[in-house]
Amino acid sequence: METVVGSGAVKSNPARSFRACFIGFFAIVLALGVAGCSGNSPEAMFENYLKRLSNVTEVELDEAAEKPVVPPYPRARDIVLPVDDIRIGVITYLEMTRCGLIAEISSRNSSLGRVQRESGRFLYELNTFRKLSECDARTRGQDEDPEFADKLKSLLQAKADNLPKVFWNATFAAKEFRVFMDTATDPLQRSEAVSVARFERPIRYLASLGARLEEAPSIPPEEFEQHYFELQIDKTGGKIVRALSLSGFYLDRAGELLEQAASTGRMCPMGKKTRRAEYLFNVFVKFYAGEVQPYISQLHQAASPLVESVKLLKEGQRVELPPAFESYYAATLDPAAEQGLWHRFNAALQRHTRAWQSVLKPCGMMPGGPVTPSMSQ
Structure with a gap:
């Protein structure tokens, strides 16, 4: 309630x-x-x-x-963190079929993927990091393709380095949070009802994700976006x-x-x-x-x-x-x-x-x- x-x-x-x-x-x-x-x-x-x-x-x-x-509240240009673009060759791209990442990488490089919101970018990076981690665990210790294993470790490290920055951009630097904290408004009025749960729930949800980023949890996109919707209502x-x-x-x-x-x-x-x-x-x-x-x-x-x-x-x-x-x-x-x-x-x-x-x-x-x-x- x-x-x-x-x-x-x-x-x-x-x-x-x-x-x-x-x-x-x-x-x-x-x-x-x-x-x-x-x-x-x-x-x-x-x-x-x-x-x-x-x-x-x-x-x-x-x-x-x-x-x-x-x-x-600070402007986006003052708080959005730059995120490194990770580029791979065609051969490495094709090799990503072994990690089940072809669809995600293709979507990220599409016209829509290049302009996705901060929340969408975070979900992409988190999902990619999780699949790379699972792929690395499966191939670890195998000597069949050491070159691919090296590429995988390099990609995994690059994604791990990017993930905290993408998470920051998807939280305090995101448009939804900037709308929520915008002070270009009247102060809380005397008879104005405030639903504490409507802002406390999404912020604590995001905080719980930040505490376990390294675990690369699987997050349903609908669940994640619903919390963002609640945050930017007013x-x-x-x-x-x-x-x-x-x-x-x-x-x-x-x-x-x-x-x-x-x-x-x-x-x-x-x-x-x-x-x-x-x-x-x-x-x-x-x-x-x-x-x-x-x-x-x-x-x-x-x-x-x-x-x-x-x-x-x-x-x-x-x-x-x-x-x-x-x-x-x-x-x-x-x-x-x-x-x-x-x-x-x-x-x-x-x-x-x-x-x-x-x-x-x-x-x-x-x-x-x-x-x-x-x-x-």
């Missing part, structure tokens, strides 16, 4: 980092029957949230803050990357604003709740817990498996990765890169959570506490 992430599809599960702080609180939100801000745009939601925080806390927003530029990867950048930016600004409000001590001087603190708590209920947190949870549930599956596929590569891809990966989905979008998103989320705690705790208004919101803002 596919896992679907998005409002209207499944209930939102808060990320582990802030689940402990706010567990049990959403019953309050549901009881209030709060209506969210209009529209489906996460940016509009975040802007509304920030303005309300600023109005209540009287902390001015930094209007000069600019949203970070989202790194585009720009889900790009939408998630855009949403991580946008959310990290706004969560960081909101965290900074709340930190400034906490540092003044004006919300609850000497632990005494003020009317302004109650206003702020209502902002927490209606606009953070009611709108921002469900979106962040939705995004986290979609991004986490993307980060993990892309990491697995990257780790399965057996080539020196193009610098353009290394730079892009470090700037976006690499969980080990502190300046990457995924890392910055999680850091901003933690900062934002701690900031709320620093404001609400002195007031005795932590979620699940005795205070009931009574004012609207």
Whole structure:
């Protein structure tokens, strides 16, 4: 069964980092029957949230803050690896009947074979490598035709050298993957359902192939192409990357604003709740817990498996990765890169959570506490 992430599809599960702080609180939100801000745009939601925080806390927003530029996925010419053409003479070609490769070689040299897509080229190279390996195993130790055996070993080694490069071109450098990760799109929308399985399944499938290339597994073409079809249906990867950048930016600004409000001590001087603190708590209920947190949870549930599956596929590569891809990966989905979008998103989320705690705790208004919101803002 596919896992679907998005409002209207499944209930939102808060990320582990802030689940402990706010567990049990959403019953309050549901009881209030709060209506969210209009529209489906996460940016509009975040802007509304920030303005309300600023109005209540009287902390001015930094209007000069600019949203970070989202790194585009590298162009094909920057990441496609050159693959050596292996040429053989007519005699060697005819000798390939002994390995059952005449049909494959003829097809590869046809007009269609010369312009086949990256996935088709990979299947051809993998199938050829497997048949050469089987042929080599059958003829090994036989002294009937040592010249043919030498040719076979040479071809087998050349194909073995090419296979990792062809696999790279059929995965991260392929058109399908570039479409999937294209950031020339809107970020993930608030009510947009995301089928995690639809991208996780093909990426993990490809990762499993990369881990056993040397085994030259037999792959049905229909099965392989179906995974590619699932991957290029839309720009889900790009939408998630855009949403991580946008959310990290706004969560960081909101965290900074709340930190400034906490540092003044004006919300609850000497632990005494003020009317302004109650206003702020209502902002927490209606606009953070009611709108921002469900979106962040939705995004986290979609991004986490993307980060993990892309990491697995990257780790399965057996080539020196193009610098353009290394730079892009470090700037976006690499969980080990502190300046990457995924890392910055999680850091901003933690900062934002701690900031709320620093404001609400002195007031005795932590979620699940005795205070009931009574004012609207």
